[in-house]
Amino acid sequence: MSLGLTALELARIQFAFTVSFHIIFPATSIGLACFLALLEWKWLRTQNPVYKDLFKYWIKIFAVAFAMGVVSGIVMAYQFGTNWSEFSRIAGSVTGPLLTYEVLSAFFLEAGFLGIMLFGWGRVNPKAHFFATLMVAIGTCISMFWILSSNSWMQTPQGFAIENGIIVPMDWWAIVFNPSFPYRLAHMATAAFLVSSLLVVGTAAWHLLKGRRDELVKKSFSMGLWMVLVTSCLQVVIGDQHGLNTLEHQPSKLAAIEGHWETNHDHGMPLLLFALPDMENEQNNLEIGVPNLGSLILTHSVDGKVTGLKDFAPEDRPNVPIVFWSFRVMVGLGMLMVLMSFTALWLRKTGKLYESSGFHRFATIMGPTGYIALLAGWITTEVGRQPWVVYGILRTKDGLSMTVTADQVGISLIIFVLVYTIVFGAGIYYMLRLIKAGPTAIDSLENLTAGVGHFKTPMRPLSAVDEAIDVTQASSQENNLDHKENRHD
Numbered sequence: 001m002s003l004g005l006t007a008l009e010l011a012r013i014q015f016a017f018t019v020s021f022h023i024i025f026p027a028t029s030i031g032l033a034c035f036l037a038l039l040e041w042k043w044l045r046t047q048n049p050v051y052k053d054l055f056k057y058w059i060k061i062f063a064v065a066f067a068m069g070v071v072s073g074i075v076m077a078y079q080f081g082t083n084w085s086e087f088s089r090i091a092g093s094v095t096g097p098l099l100t101y102e103v104l105s106a107f108f109l110e111a112g113f114l115g116i117m118l119f120g121w122g123r124v125n126p127k128a129h130f131f132a133t134l135m136v137a138i139g140t141c142i143s144m145f146w147i148l149s150s151n152s153w154m155q156t157p158q159g160f161a162i163e164n165g166i167i168v169p170m171d172w173w174a175i176v177f178n179p180s181f182p183y184r185l186a187h188m189a190t191a192a193f194l195v196s197s198l199l200v201v202g203t204a205a206w207h208l209l210k211g212r213r214d215e216l217v218k219k220s221f222s223m224g225l226w227m228v229l230v231t232s233c234l235q236v237v238i239g240d241q242h243g244l245n246t247l248e249h250q251p252s253k254l255a256a257i258e259g260h261w262e263t264n265h266d267h268g269m270p271l272l273l274f275a276l277p278d279m280e281n282e283q284n285n286l287e288i289g290v291p292n293l294g295s296l297i298l299t300h301s302v303d304g305k306v307t308g309l310k311d312f313a314p315e316d317r318p319n320v321p322i323v324f325w326s327f328r329v330m331v332g333l334g335m336l337m338v339l340m341s342f343t344a345l346w347l348r349k350t351g352k353l354y355e356s357s358g359f360h361r362f363a364t365i366m367g368p369t370g371y372i373a374l375l376a377g378w379i380t381t382e383v384g385r386q387p388w389v390v391y392g393i394l395r396t397k398d399g400l401s402m403t404v405t406a407d408q409v410g411i412s413l414i415i416f417v418l419v420y421t422i423v424f425g426a427g428i429y430y431m432l433r434l435i436k437a438g439p440t441a442i443d444s445l446e447n448l449t450a451g452v453g454h455f456k457t458p459m460r461p462l463s464a465v466d467e468a469i470d471v472t473q474a475s476s477q478e479n480n481l482d483h484k485e486n487r488h489d
Contacts, residue, residue, distance in 0.1 A: 010410050010413055011084065015084075018079065022069065024195075026073070026144070028062075028192075028199065030193075058439075083404055086398060087390075094175060106140070109135055110143070116129060117129070144189060155249075156249045157391060158171075179248075184381075190238055191373070198369060201220075204218075225344045225353075243298065247298050253323065255306070257323055260307075263305060263310070268291065268295035270292065271293035277324050318387070336366065
C-alpha cells in the first residue's frame with residue numbers, strides 16, 4: 001500500500017492533506033467569530049433587527065465550521081507522535097509548550113463561552129451574551145497567535161541551544177516573537193478576515209443574482225465588501241513586508257518564489273510574471289517578466305542584488321515549480337480581490353451596487369477564492385521551507401519516525417482520504433445548503449418557538465444549526481422576503 005512512494009514522501013503527503021483540510025475551517029471560524037461580534041455590537045447599539053437576524057444566520061455556519069475545525073485539528077496533531085516522532089523528540093521542548101499555551105489560553109476560553117454564544121439567546125442578559133461572543137472571537141485570535149508563533153519559529157528559529165542533539169529553549173521571548181512571527185501573524189489574520197468576508201460577499205451576491213433585494217442580503221453584501229476592501233489593500237502592504245523579511249531570513253525560499261537562478265551582480269532582477277522553472281537544468285523556460293522590477297520591489301534599487309538558487313546546494317533548494325506557481329496563484333487572486341473592491345466602490349457611487357448582475361456574478365465567483373488563495377499561501381510557505389522542518393537546523397527527513405514504514409503510512413493515508421471525504425464532504429455540503437437557503441427575517445412568534453438560544457434547543461454544539469435545508473424551503477424564503485422594505489446604506 002506504499003503506492004510506490006517512500007515513507008517520507010507519504011508522510012509529507014498525509015500531513016499536507018490533513019493540514020489543507022484543517023486550515024480552511026479555523027480561517028472561517030476566526031473571521032466569522034469577529035463578524036458575529038460586530039453584528040451583535042451593532043444590534044446592541046441600534047436595536048436594528050437586521051443585525052440580530054444576520055447574527056442568527058451566520059452563527060449556524062460558524063458552528064459547523066468550528067466543529068469541523070476542532071475535529072480536523074485533533075487528527076492533524078496526532079501525526080506529530082506517529083509519523084513525525086523524531087521531530088517531536090528533537091524540537092518538542094519548543095513546539096510542545098507553544099501548542100500547550102494555545103490550549104490553555106485559547107481553546108479553554110473558546111470552549112467556556114461557546115455554549116453561551118450558541119445557546120444563550122433568551123437565557124442570559126444581551127450584554128452578557130455579547131461578552132460571550134466577544135470572548136469566543138478573542139479566543140480564536142489567541143489560538144491563531146500561538147499556532148503562528150510555533151510555525152514561525154520553525155521557519156525562523158531563534159532563542160534556543162542544541163544539547164546532545166536536542167533543541168533546548170533558552171529565551172522564550174525570542175522563541176515566541178521570532179523574526180518572521182509579526183509578519184506571519186498579520187498575514188494570516190488578514191487572510192482569515194478575507195476568507196470570511198469573501199464568503200459573506202459571495203453568499204449575498206448569489207442571492208442578489210436570484211432576485212432577492214431585502215435588507216438582510218443587501219446589508220451582508222455591503223458589510224462584506226467594506227471588509228474585503230480594507231483587508232485586500234492591507235494584505236498588499238503586509239505581503240510586501242513579509243517578502244522583505246523572507247529575503248533576509250529565508251533567501252532560498254525567496255529565490256524559489258521569484259524563479260531566480262543566477263545572483264545578479266551587474267544588473268537588476270526581473271519580476272517574472274510567467275515561467276516554467278526547470279530544476280534539472282537550473283533554468284526557466286518561456287520567461288515573461290518586467291526588467292529590474294524584482295530588484296526594485298525587494299531591494300528598493302533597480303539593480304539591487306538578490307541571491308539566486310545556484311548559490312545554494314541542490315539538496316538545500318525547495319521544489320521551485322510548486323513554490324513559484326503557488327505564490328502567483330495567491331498574488332493573482334489577491335489582485336482580483338482588490339479589483340473587486342474598487343469596482344464595488346464605483347458601483348456604490350453610481351447607485352448600482354445592488355442592481356449590477358454582472359458584478360454580482362463576479363462577486364459570486366470570487367466567494368471561494370479566499371480559500372484558494374489561503375491554501376496557495378500555505379503551500380508557498382511550507383514547501384518553500386523544504387528541505388527543512390526547522391529551517392537550517394533540522395531536515396525534514398530527520399524528523400520522520402524511525403520505525404514507521406511506507407506501507408503503514410500508505411494505509412493510514414488512504415483511510416484519511418476516505419474518512420475526510422465522507423465526514424468533511426458532508427459538513428461542507430451542509431454549509432453550502434445553509435448558504436443556499438440564505439438569511440431569514442424572524443418576525444413572528446412561530447419562528448421563535450425553537451432553535452438557537454431557546455429552551456427547546458438540544459445542548460449539543462452542532463444543534464446551533466436548527467433546521468433541515470431543502471431547495472423548496474430556500475426558494476420560499478426568497479419569495480417571502482422580496483416584498484420587504486428596501487433601504488440603502
